[in-house]
Amino acid sequence: MNKQQDVESNKFSLLVIVLDTNPSQRIVRQNAQLLTQCVDAIIAFGNAHLMQCSQNKLAVLSCHHHATDFLYPLPGKQLDVRQIDGQYEVFSLVEKTVKQRLSHIITNSPKLNTPCESILAGSMAMALCYISRIQRNAAAGVKMHSRILVVTGSNECASQYMTYMNVFFTAQKLGITIDVCAMDKTMSLLQQGCDITGGQYLRLTQLDGLLQYLLWVFLPDPQMRQKLVLPPATKVDYRAACFCHRELIDIGYVCSVCLSIFCKFSPICTTCHTVFKIPGPMPIKPKKKKKV
Amino acid sequence: MSDAKAGRSGPTTSTYALIPKPANLQCMDLQEYLRTRTAETLEKLYNYPTICLAVYRELPEIARQFVIRILFVEQPVPQAVVASWGSQHYAKEQAASTACLTELNVWRVTAIPGGLSAWELCPTFKKNLKIALLGGGKPWSMSHTLEKDSKPRDIAFLDTYAMARWRCVLHYMVGTGSSNKAQDSEGISPDAVRILLHANLMKRDERDGITITRQGFQFLLLDTQSQVWHFMLQYLDTCEERGLSLPDCLSMLFQLSFSTLGRDYSSEGMSPKMLTFLQHLREFGLVFQRKRKEGRFYPTRLALNVTNKHAAVPAVIAEDDKAQESGYIVVETNYRVYAYTDSPLQVAVLGLFTELLYRFPNLVVGVLTRDSVRQALRGGITADQIVSYLEQYSHPNMKLTESAIKSKSPLPPTVVDQIKLWELERNRFTYTEGVVYNQFLSQADFVTLRDYAQSINVLVHMNERTRTMVVTKNGHDDVKRFWKRYSKSGG
Numbered sequence: 001m002n003k004q005q006d007v008e009s010n011k012f013s014l015l016v017i018v019l020d021t022n023p024s025q026r027i028v029r030q031n032a033q034l035l036t037q038c039v040d041a042i043i044a045f046g047n048a049h050l051m052q053c054s055q056n057k058l059a060v061l062s063c064h065h066h067a068t069d070f071l072y073p074l075p076g077k078q079l080d081v082r083q084i085d086g087q088y089e090v091f092s093l094v095e096k097t098v099k100q101r102l103s104h105i106i107t108n109s110p111k112l113n114t115p116c117e118s119i120l121a122g123s124m125a126m127a128l129c130y131i132s133r134i135q136r137n138a139a140a141g142v143k144m145h146s147r148i149l150v151v152t153g154s155n156e157c158a159s160q161y162m163t164y165m166n167v168f169f170t171a172q173k174l175g176i177t178i179d180v181c182a183m184d185k186t187m188s189l190l191q192q193g194c195d196i197t198g199g200q201y202l203r204l205t206q207l208d209g210l211l212q213y214l215l216w217v218f219l220p221d222p223q224m225r226q227k228l229v230l231p232p233a234t235k236v237d238y239r240a241a242c243f244c245h246r247e248l249i250d251i252g253y254v255c256s257v258c259l260s261i262f263c264k265f266s267p268i269c270t271t272c273h274t275v276f277k278i279p280g281p282m283p284i285k286p287k288k289k290k291k292v
Numbered sequence: 293m294s295d296a297k298a299g300r301s302g303p304t305t306s307t308y309a310l311i312p313k314p315a316n317l318q319c320m321d322l323q324e325y326l327r328t329r330t331a332e333t334l335e336k337l338y339n340y341p342t343i344c345l346a347v348y349r350e351l352p353e354i355a356r357q358f359v360i361r362i363l364f365v366e367q368p369v370p371q372a373v374v375a376s377w378g379s380q381h382y383a384k385e386q387a388a389s390t391a392c393l394t395e396l397n398v399w400r401v402t403a404i405p406g407g408l409s410a411w412e413l414c415p416t417f418k419k420n421l422k423i424a425l426l427g428g429g430k431p432w433s434m435s436h437t438l439e440k441d442s443k444p445r446d447i448a449f450l451d452t453y454a455m456a457r458w459r460c461v462l463h464y465m466v467g468t469g470s471s472n473k474a475q476d477s478e479g480i481s482p483d484a485v486r487i488l489l490h491a492n493l494m495k496r497d498e499r500d501g502i503t504i505t506r507q508g509f510q511f512l513l514l515d516t517q518s519q520v521w522h523f524m525l526q527y528l529d530t531c532e533e534r535g536l537s538l539p540d541c542l543s544m545l546f547q548l549s550f551s552t553l554g555r556d557y558s559s560e561g562m563s564p565k566m567l568t569f570l571q572h573l574r575e576f577g578l579v580f581q582r583k584r585k586e587g588r589f590y591p592t593r594l595a596l597n598v599t600n601k602h603a604a605v606p607a608v609i610a611e612d613d614k615a616q617e618s619g620y621i622v623v624e625t626n627y628r629v630y631a632y633t634d635s636p637l638q639v640a641v642l643g644l645f646t647e648l649l650y651r652f653p654n655l656v657v658g659v660l661t662r663d664s665v666r667q668a669l670r671g672g673i674t675a676d677q678i679v680s681y682l683e684q685y686s687h688p689n690m691k692l693t694e695s696a697i698k699s700k701s702p703l704p705p706t707v708v709d710q711i712k713l714w715e716l717e718r719n720r721f722t723y724t725e726g727v728v729y730n731q732f733l734s735q736a737d738f739v740t741l742r743d744y745a746q747s748i749n750v751l752v753h754m755n756e757r758t759r760t761m762v763v764t765k766n767g768h769d770d771v772k773r774f775w776k777r778y779s780k781s782g783g
Contacts, residue, residue, distance in 0.1 A: 044425065044426060047425055047426075048360055048425065051345065051348060051349070051360075051424075051425060052349070052353075052356060053349060054349060054597050082438075083431045083432060083433070084431060085423075085427045085428055085429055085430070085431055086341045086420075086423035086424065086427065086428055086429030086430055086431060086432065087423065087424065087425070087426065087427035087428070088341070088345060088424050088425070088550055089550065089551065089552060090550075090552075091424070091425060091426075091427075092427065095427075211364065212361075212364060215360050215361060215364075216361060219357065219360060220353075220357055224353055224354075224357070226379060226381075226382075227353075227354060227378060227379050227381075227382040227385065227386075228354075228357060228377060228378055228379060229376060229377055229378065229379055
C-alpha cells in the first residue's frame with residue numbers, strides 16, 4: 001500500500017526478442033543442436049521476464065534470411081493451451097507458440113544454396129513498429145518501458161548500415177533500449193546501437209550457460225541496471241560503412257550536402273547527385289600544415 | 293517517580309501515557325502477511341508452485357534478480373559473491389532485499405568449505421519455482437481433461453456476475469441488502485457474516501444487531517481489488533477453524549489468480565474441503581459456477597491478480613475488451629459532487645465525506661466542505677482514501693478533460709489539494725512518549741542533566757525558566773543512571 005509500490009506497479013515493461021534463426025549462421029551449420037539449445041534458453045529467459053511482474057509483456061521475432069516472423073504472440077487468436085504439467089499456463093503458451101511457429105518457419109523457408117546474411121536491421125525495425133503500436137494502445141497514466149534484445153550468431157552485415165543507423169536513432173528518440181547478445185563474431189555495428197541507446201552489448205565466446213548470461217546481463221530493466229554490477233562497456237568501434245561498397249572504413253570522403261560516406265572519391269554523389277567542383281588534387285595537405 | 297528520593301532531593305519524574313490512536317484498517321500485502329507466518333508454515337506453503345510464483349513477484353526488484361541468478365546454480369553461493377552483484381550506491385536497498393529474502397525463508401545461510409558463509413535457496417522453493425517457470429511436476433488442476441463447454445461464458449458476463457456478487461457483500465455491510473432484495477436476489481451466508489465480524493468490519497450490537505464499524509467504512513472506500521484481498525486474508529485467518537488447510541486454500545487462491553479470464557477450469561480431483569472453499573469463493577463472486585455440482589468453474593476478474601491491484605482492473609492494454617463503465621461521479625472545481633446513482637451503498641459511502649444537498653431518482657448532489665471532510669477524517673478515513681475513491685469512480689467524461697489528461701488524475705487539482713490540506717491541518721501534533729523531569733533544586737543540576745540528555749540525543753523538550761525537561765522513554769534509564777552517579781558524587 002505504500003507510495004513506492006504504487007509508483008512501481010503503474011508501469012510495465014515490454015521486451016521484444018529478435019532471434020536470428022538464419023540457417024547460414026556458422027554455429028548452426030556446425031551443430032544444428034545448438035539452435036534448439038538457444039531456443040530453449042530464449043524461451044526460459046522470456047518467461048523469466050514475464051515472471052518479474054504480471055503486467056510485463058513479451059514478443060519474440062524470428063529473423064530469417066528471407067523474412068521476419070512473429071514467434072510470439074500470434075497475430076489474432078492465441079493457441080488454446082491447457083496446462084499439462086506444473087508450469088504456469090502463460091509460460092506454457094509462450095513455449096508452445098514459439099516452438100510451433102519456429103518449426104513452421106524452418107520447414108517452409110526456401111532452400112538455401114549459398115550462405116546468406118540475416119536481415120537483422122529489418123527485424124529490428126519491425127520490433128520498433130510493434131513497440132510503438134503497443135505504446136499507442138497502453139492505457140493513460142501507465143508508464144511503459146520497452147527494449148529490444150537481439151540474439152544473433154551472424155556475421156557483421158555492413159550492407160544494412162543505413163537501415164541500422166535509422167533503427168538506432170529512432171530507438172534512441174523513442175527511448176527504447178537495444179541490447180545485443182552476439183554468439184559468434186563481434187558485431188561492431190550493433191555495438192554502436194547499444195552504445196547509442198544505452199543498452200548492453202555482450203559477446204559470448206562459448207554457448208554453454210547461455211541462459212545464465214542472459215539472466216544476468218539482460219533480464220534487469222535498464223532502469224534497474226544501475227543498481228547492479230554488469231559487465232563494463234568496452235570501447236566501441238565507431239567506424240562507418242561506406243555507401244559505395246558497404247565496407248567499414250576509418251577514413252573516407254563525406255559529401256558536404258547529404259553527409260554520405262565514400263571510400264573512394266567520386267565526382268558525383270550517388271545519394272543526392274551533387275556535382276563536386278574539384279576534380280584535381282585534394283587541397284588537404286597545405287591546410288593541415290597551416291593548422292599545425 | 294522513584295529516583296532522586298534518596299539522599300539529597302532532586303528532580304521528580306513522571307510519565308505520560310500516549311493518547312491511543314483510533315484503530316484503523318490495517319491492509320497487509322502478501323509480503324507482510326507471509327512475514328507473520330512461522331518458518332514451518334512457509335516451508336509448507338512453498339510446496340506449491342503457484343505460491344512460489346506469487347511470492348517471487350512480490351519480492352523487491354533486487355531480490356528478484358538475486359533469486360533468478362542463483363536459481364540455476366547447484367551449489368550455495370558465497371555471501372560475498374552475492375553482495376558483489378549489487379552496486380555500492382544502492383547498498384541500503386540491497387540490504388533490505390537480502391533481509392526480506394531471509395525473513396520470507398526464501399534463502400538461508402549455510403557454511404561452505406573454507407569457512408565462508410553462503411546463501412542457498414530453500415530447496416522446496418527452488419524446486420517449485422523451477423516447476424512454475426520451466427514445467428514438470430503435477431498440473432495445478434485437471435483442466436486439460438476438460439471437455440469444451442457447450443455454453444461458454446464470455447468476459448462481460450463474468451464481470452457483471454462478479455460485481456453483482458461482490459456488491460451483495462458490500463450492500464449487506466451498509467445494511468441495504470434487505471431493501472434491494474429484488475435486485476440482488478439473495479443475501480449473504482452466515483459464513484460470510486462471520487468473516488466480516490472476525491475482520492472487525494462489522495460488530496454485533498445488542499440494540500440493533502450487526503452494524504458496520506469504522507474499519508468497515510474504511511473498507512468500503514478501498515478499491516475492489518484491495519477489498520477482495522483484505523477480505524480473503526481475513527478468510528484465511530479463520531480457515532483453520534473450518535478444518536481447511538491454509539496452504540491448500542492459499543495455493544487455490546493463487547491458482548485462480550494466475551488463471552486466464554474467460555476460461556473454464558475443472559474442479560475434478562479436488563478434496564471435499566477444497567470444494568467447500570470453492571463454494572465460498574463462488575459466493576463472493578471470485579469464481580462462477582453454473583451449478584454447485586458442476587465440475588467446471590470460471591475464475592472472474594476479482595480472483596485475477598489478487599495481490600496486485602494495478603494488474604487486473606481496466607486491463608493494462610485494452611486491445612479489444614472495453615474497460616468497465618463504472619464511473620458515476622463528477623467533481624467540479626466548486627467542490628460540488630454529482631453522483632449518477634440510485635444505489636444506497638454508493639450514496640452511503642458518499643455521505644461519509646460530503647454534505648448531501650439534493651437527491652433525485654438517478655442523481656445525488658453533494659458538496660465537499662471543510663466540515664464534512666473533517667468529519668470523515670475524524671472517523672479515521674484518510675484524505676488519500678477519499679481522493680482515490682473519487683478517482684476510482686469518476687465519470688468517464690471527467691477523464692477526458694484537458695487537465696485530466698495532463699495530470700493523470702481526473703479530479704480538479706484544487707479539490708485534491710484542498711482535501712489534503714484539510715487533512716494536514718489536523719496533523720499538527722507529533723506524539724513522542726517521554727518522561728518529565730522537574731523540581732530541580734539548582735540551576736546547575738538542571739543544566740548538567742540537560743546537557744547530558746542533549747549529548748546522548750534523548751532530549752525532547754526543556755524549559756529553563758521552570759527547570760523542566762522531557763526525555764524520551766528509551767533515554768530515561770540512561771539519564772536516571774547519570775543522575776544517580778552525579779548526585780552521589782556530590783556534583
